[in-house]
Amino acid sequence: MAGTALRGRLSWQLAELVEAVAETPRVKTIIFNVPSWPGHRAGQHVDVRLTAEDGYQAERSYSIASATDGTRVALTVQRLDDGEVSPYLTDELQPGDKIELRGPIGGYFVWEPSEDGPLMLVAGGSGIVPLMAMIRTRAAADDDTETRLLYSSRSQDDVIYRHELKRLSGNGLTVVHALTASQPPGWTGYARRVDAEMLAEVAPPPAERPRFYACGPTPFVEAVAESLVQLGHDPLAIKTERFGPTGH
Amino acid sequence: MDELMLDGNAIAGLLQELFAVEMTTAIGTCGGCGAAGPVGAAHVYRGPGVVLRCPHCDNVLAKIVKNDSRLWIDLKGIRTLEVAI
Numbered sequence: 001m002a003g004t005a006l007r008g009r010l011s012w013q014l015a016e017l018v019e020a021v022a023e024t025p026r027v028k029t030i031i032f033n034v035p036s037w038p039g040h041r042a043g044q045h046v047d048v049r050l051t052a053e054d055g056y057q058a059e060r061s062y063s064i065a066s067a068t069d070g071t072r073v074a075l076t077v078q079r080l081d082d083g084e085v086s087p088y089l090t091d092e093l094q095p096g097d098k099i100e101l102r103g104p105i106g107g108y109f110v111w112e113p114s115e116d117g118p119l120m121l122v123a124g125g126s127g128i129v130p131l132m133a134m135i136r137t138r139a140a141a142d143d144d145t146e147t148r149l150l151y152s153s154r155s156q157d158d159v160i161y162r163h164e165l166k167r168l169s170g171n172g173l174t175v176v177h178a179l180t181a182s183q184p185p186g187w188t189g190y191a192r193r194v195d196a197e198m199l200a201e202v203a204p205p206p207a208e209r210p211r212f213y214a215c216g217p218t219p220f221v222e223a224v225a226e227s228l229v230q231l232g233h234d235p236l237a238i239k240t241e242r243f244g245p246t247g248h
Numbered sequence: 249m250d251e252l253m254l255d256g257n258a259i260a261g262l263l264q265e266l267f268a269v270e271m272t273t274a275i276g277t278c279g280g281c282g283a284a285g286p287v288g289a290a291h292v293y294r295g296p297g298v299v300l301r302c303p304h305c306d307n308v309l310a311k312i313v314k315n316d317s318r319l320w321i322d323l324k325g326i327r328t329l330e331v332a333i
Contacts, residue, residue: 009264009268010261010264010265045257045260047261061258061260061261102261103261105260105264105270106257106260106270106272106288107260107270107272107273107288108256108257108272108273108286108287108289109272109288217251218249218250218251218252218253218254219249219251222249239289240255240289241255241257242253242254242255243254244251244252244254
């Protein structure tokens with residue numbers, strides 16, 4: 001499969017919406033059936049293309065949220081109020097509707113269960129999506145790689161996959177939340193933005209040679225990557241994916 | 249730091265369209281500073297076209313402009329590209 005995923009031209013194909021699940025007030029998971037889907041690796045994305053009646057086309061990239069599961073592909077999309085594509089995907093698209101997509105795409109920001117651990121995932125907001133694919137792939141493969149997720153959200157209501165992350169914790173997976181804007185009563189976790197001190201507390205030490213995957217808005221990813229290098233981690237072990245100031 | 253900066257992952261589809269192979273894991277050597285690294289880690293700026301810059305020295309590695317029927321590719325800033333086959 002790796003060979004076929006690596007080579008070859010990408011072609012647009014029709015994907016039918018099977019199910020939509022609200023994750024937070026602004027975020028939805030949309031699950032498609034893609035008949036010729038070849039399978040994917042955790043961290044890959046798809047390009048989505050919408051065509052208006054007058055022929056105008058808009059294209060966006062969305063990370064795949066699910067582990068490989070036959071022809072089903074789940075995307076998790078944050079609704080951007082002034083967006084061209086995301087409001088259509090989150091508000092208009094109904095089960096049975098079809099859109100065009102191509103993929104799986106990418107190979108750099110990808111994790112395989114066979115890689116040497118420990119694994120340190122750092123997510124800002126909807127940057128959790130490709131990292132969730134890694135966590136789900138790890139769970140589906142019964143992989144026990146020591147994995148820590150540091151996940152920054154504005155508030156508890158903005159935490160995507162909150163219940164599933166709680167359920168998957170254990171078996172070597174530790175989930176640490178940072179709530180930057182507001183915290184529920186009695187919150188004892190981090191209540192500030194991710195910084196070097198927090199990363200030093202949560203991440204395995206450099207001597208354990210952790211592999212890092214950081215995904216989120218560009219300023220978040222830049223701050224995380226700089227802090228990790230300052231803390232003495234190997235820059236080549238830090239993989240990053242930035243999605244700009246407001247999301248994909 | 250420019251908040252609009254992205255990275256090579258964001259244009260993986262466009263690059264695969266061009267080269268017909270997965271390109272974010274390709275190793276590019278910067279024609280400016282000589283640093284080698286994966287295309288996925290290159291800095292990317294989007295406007296009317298796409299500009300790739302070296303994450304080490306900010307040298308322009310490549311420019312890609314696309315319309316409905318044609319693509320223009322300027323690879324002047326890349327010394328070599330090493331691709332898995």
